[in-house]
Amino acid sequence: MKTKRLFVFALVALIAVAGVFAGGASESASDTYKVGFIGPLTGDNANYGIRCSNAAKLAVSEINAAGGINGKMVELISEDSEGTVDKALAGYEKLAYMDNVCAIIGPVFTSPALAVAQRACEDGIVMITPSATHKDITNIGDYVFRTVPSDALQSEVAAYYFYEVLGYRNIATLYAMNDYSQGLATGLKDYFTALGGNIVAEETCMVGDKDFRTQLTKIKSLNPEAIYIPNYTVEMAQILEQASQLGITTPFLSGDGFSDPEIYKLAGDFTNGVIYIGPAQAEASTKLADFTAAYSKAYNGDAPDSFATNSYDAMYILAAAIERVGSADREAIKNEVAATKDFEGANGTINFAPNGDLVASQGVYEVVDQNPVYEGSFQVQNGHIVQVG
16 A cells, blocks of 8 residues: 555656646646545445435536536546445545545545545545544544534434333344444444443344344344344345344344435335434425435436435535635635534534534434334433434
């Protein structure tokens, strides 16, 4: 990797020198503001990245149709991470050193976001992830923000709801060994056991696994009151189907990954009864209705999920920050993003905490007839979970 980075730096330097001697325009004289996007656009879980990318593209098309930013057009350059750290870092290097973007939306998944956040802070490029929830991401540095609630909040709300509202005392977990799933499972365990609950089984798998019967059989033998599966869509769909085949009638619980509409196409009736924690339902507004309608029209009737809405808002937050700065100065853009206050997005009013986290509530949903029914929203107030919606 070090050799690769040295090569990239050398190549960029040569291009810059060539530009100077050829009378090429500097970045500040560019006629566009370049913004990068990193997410999975191919692979089993590409649906997450495609929707986020599409939402950012829609925002850019609207911004440009309205005259751009200070008279300049916005150019969105998307890189396919395929959901892996290596591909995300390769995409980052292209965006940062070759395309010379002024900001990045993404990465979409947690492990790539953790890796790219480190590099973005080193290079001074603001990144806003619409979907990576691991609690440590925004602690990496001042250039990292997110328009999705963190795992810490999600885990605390999940533990409270499962223990206090649903009355569960013994839960099993089945999660993938990646930063996202493991972070949620660990967070739930910490908060749930602190309340007095017990995790009776902790079974694991790998992203891409297709057979979960061994883990499910072990869990079934322990007779838990519920099974928590905070994974990506494809794995969750297979777990639910195979659980049914094994005669498991234990209720299933999940995290915000379950908010992806693709789960209903893959798992159908097996989704019924699942209770999951996800972003709080945005209040009905003209902005949300307009975004949903425009997205559906632009992308052949597809409906945006919560992460797509987060990506759309992230692009508009960046556009507002760039407009206030009046240039592509990366540090100044970071400062303006941090100063964002009461931004009215499709997902409602947006503010960032000092560490770059979204100031947010978490929603609880129960799937009925393959449709998520909203049970309410919760947040931490004075050290306690309270229902606020």
